[in-house]
Amino acid sequence: MKLTIKVKPNNKKPGLEFVSESECIAKLKSPPVDGKANEELIVQLAKHFRIPKSNVEIVSGLSSKTKVVSILGID
Template sequence: MVILKVKVKPNSQQQSVQTESDGSLKICLKSPPVDGKANQELIKLLAKKFNVKKSEITIKSGLSSKNKLIEIYLPET
């Protein structure tokens, strides 16, 4: 299990994932922060990036905030 600090920027022109100097992620999303659409896009994007199922990603805190804590269950290697 991994916990990530994520800063989300909704309503961007394009999707992108950048790693900040402190190890957190800055993620630009196309979706607006309405009715959970940005959170759904965030989970989908992280699932693709870390090659896990969407159900293995949980937003631990910050559901309605730009700063979020994300929990990802990574398979053991």
């Protein structure tokens, strides 16, 4: 499964908001520094889908606010 995610770092109320089956807005507490926001995004997605963090991979947009994430084990 692939998701397009718009990331909003430095947010006071973290969480995931699904716009559609393949689009999501991720509000993260972490700043976009040293990959901290990317790590928090992976943790949030793994918790949401109840899968290991290793099944979540950022395919593109590592340094962008819009990312494409691949989630293994979810169809």
